[in-house]
Amino acid sequence: MTQQNSGVFEEMSNLAKMTNGSRADFGLGLKEGKASTAIESTYAILRDGIIKGVYPQGSKCHLDTLKTSLGVSGSTLREALTRLIGDGLVSAEGQKGFTVTTMSLADLDDLTNARITLETTALIESIETGKGDWEDNLVLCFRRLSRIEERINIDPAGSFNEWEMRNKEFHEALVAASPSKWLARFRDVLFHNSERYRRLSATQGPPPAVVHAEHKEIFEAAMSRDTERAVSALAGHIRRSANVIRSRGLLNDPES
Template identity: 35%
Template sequence: MEQKRTGSRTLAGDAYEAIRQAIGAGDFKPGDRLRFADLQTLCNMSVTPVREALARLTAEGFTVLDDHRGYSVAPLSLEELRDVTATRQLCEGEALRLSVLNGDADWEARLIAAHHLMVRIPQVRDDMPTAMREDWEVRHAAFHAALVSACGSPILLEICEKLFSRADRYRRLSVSLDDGARDVAGEHRRVMELALARDAEGAASALREHYGLTAAALEGFFAV
């Protein structure tokens, strides 16, 4: 039976968002055991929606279930990083290419507005330069969503959204390892400018390169 709704969402959906955000923010680290009592306190909910949220998080790869230990945060791995990166390059690159070909003036306006909002605030926290600002991450997600929003395929958009979320923990880790040599803002601007110039292949290539640079920055971390 569907859980009681809060607004237009279920309690299980709210629990899913709360737990996923806590994992993304590093409150629960890779390998940490997830105890129901702690998650109920975090979500301020009964065990049923929390259990449903964990089932969804496990299906999406954020958590794992062990018969003996219960639920825990999924580990990070070089193999998954490479898989997620390659799949994003394939799917989001194609979604952007289609958006450039199909996008109208409204799509251009969404893209310009999303980029403007993203660059208005810094990427990292003032008190912790190795941590990403949550408000920047929201705007960053909106920018990437705007890039592919005119692809014309709801299924492809759903896949892109899930891949973006799946890459979240790796993206946050790459920020903590940033040595200042990479110009992420410049990479975003280049992708946008190529898209607005209607260079479909160039924009898709720049986006694939953007994801590849994030993966390359993490290769050394996993090699240690």
């Protein structure tokens, strides 16, 4: 054994002792780490597929098919699906298994109102407490979003995924100075749920120039620390997608 390898082994042994004492415990930790990574990866793949419509609303999550296609164990798959239940993207009913959560106008209205409440609260906190680094990051994110909003005029379908990424980045930058971790956690869940609806309205919504004007209004109000103006602009912007879906008849509420 070389001196270098001996040092690595000694470091691993010391770490094992710190975390509970034995090399067997350290090996168990590695297995747990791999399992956790597999769950996170499976969760991310499924969440992305649900949001983008690869797994349509109301469709059954066939465990055997998913295990084969994703190359994961049943326990890993079930843990990932359980996390998606917590996100509101998957539902489970008794012995009937897992189903991709259905979309409805009632859910959209509830989601929109909740998102407005949380995002405007976090925005107020950011405007009140944000420093120079908050402003610098917001400027950078707005510039990136503006560039993709120019390109989306030419190729809406091909540019949408990048627009969605930059849009999320901009909205996160707006509220980045909010100190509340709970607000951040719940906002993330709501944002991903609302993306399903945004994709539904993307091809039917107002021209990109109108969307960019809304983003610019929010950005300028936040930068000028005009809280009332910023909150009003952000609330209207979030509600726009729901209004488009309702007015264009893009979604039928099964309960209506």
